[in-house]
Amino acid sequence: MRLFSFTRRLGLIVLLLTCTAAVAQVPAALRIGVAPHSSARVILEMYQPLRQHLENNLGMPVEVVTAPDFTEFARRMLAQEYDVVITTGHQARLGQTDAGYSPLLTYRADFRTVALVAGNSSYKTALDLKGKPVLGLSSTSLVTLWGQHWLKNNGNAEPLRYVSASDSVARLVLAGEAAAGFISLANYQSLARDIQPQLRFLVISDALAGRVYLLNKRNLPLRDRIDAALWNFADTPEGKAYFLKYKLEGYRKLKPRELEAMEPYAQEVRQTLR
Structure with a gap:
């Protein structure tokens, strides 16, 4: 009887531990x-x-x-x-x-990175942006990293300024507070319809x-x-x-x-x- 009681208790303990682990x-x-x-x-x-x-x-x-x-x-x-x-x-x-x-x-x-500039701007190359404010989302975002490589590979190694969101990039570019900004193509496509025609792509990346x-x-x-x-x-x-x-x-x-x-x-x- 004692052996049966011990075995039963042991079984209940194992069952309880199993259920606890599952939960x-x-x-x-x-x-x-x-x-x-x-x-x-x-x-x-x-x-x-x-x-x-x-x-x-x-x-x-x-x-x-x-x-x-x-x-x-x-x-x-x-x-x-x-x-x-x-x-x-x-x-x-x-x-x-x-x-x-x-x-x-x-x-x-x-997924592609794009460099946005105002539609009426004269910027055509990375060198045109030298000495001018260019925006990214943060130092570790993919669009920023790709943008920094593109600028550097095209003769412009100046650092980017960082903002918190893609819609902020577009707004600051259109307000003339930045010459260009890097965002994803998907985020550009999510901008308000009246905003998109006011911008143009300086460059668009390969698919990432x-x-x-x-x-x-x-x-x-x-x-x-x-x-x-x-x-x-x-x-x-x-x-x-x-x-x-x-x-x-x-x-x-x-x-x-x-x-x-x-x-x-x-x-x-x-x-x-x-």
Whole structure:
């Protein structure tokens, strides 16, 4: 009887520990960190349909958060503050290699950097911008890093000024407070329709690894559910409207070695964070 009682107690303890571990693996709320490519207000509005879909589909609270700039976002990502990350390819590579995040998917639309100048300006080359204020989003954003390389490779090694959001770049360029500014093509396409015709491209980059969804390693037990919920979102009316509004064209799987190609940019972020 004593042996039976001991065995039964041991079984209950193992069952309790197993249940406790299973509960611990499921977050109280799924925290989605979105890189600050736009203002916090715009980001929260943009990802509201996805947030609501995931919340309903997963049966748990979902919150969307961002950071003051790309550098702070990278720090928070590496500190494991996000359950799901949505960020450009270079930071996605950093999260993958340095913090164990698992890539899930990306958008079909090509991600490109553009240099914006006022439509009525005389600027035609990188050298024309020498000695004039040029804007980027932050020292570790992909559009800024690409823009700095483009300027330097074309004879202009002067540093950029940083602002908090893409719409601020456009506004400052049109106000004459900056000669040019680097933003993503997707963010240019999201500018107000009356703003876009007042700007023109000085240069446009080749396609780069754009916004990538990654999953924190602590949430791997939820990977299949989250992955299925994301692909399901793409087939909903709300998802289709989201892709159409922001010209993202839907989701796709990452190509082989697509993130590995972003390693040089990821290394620049590492150096900044040291």
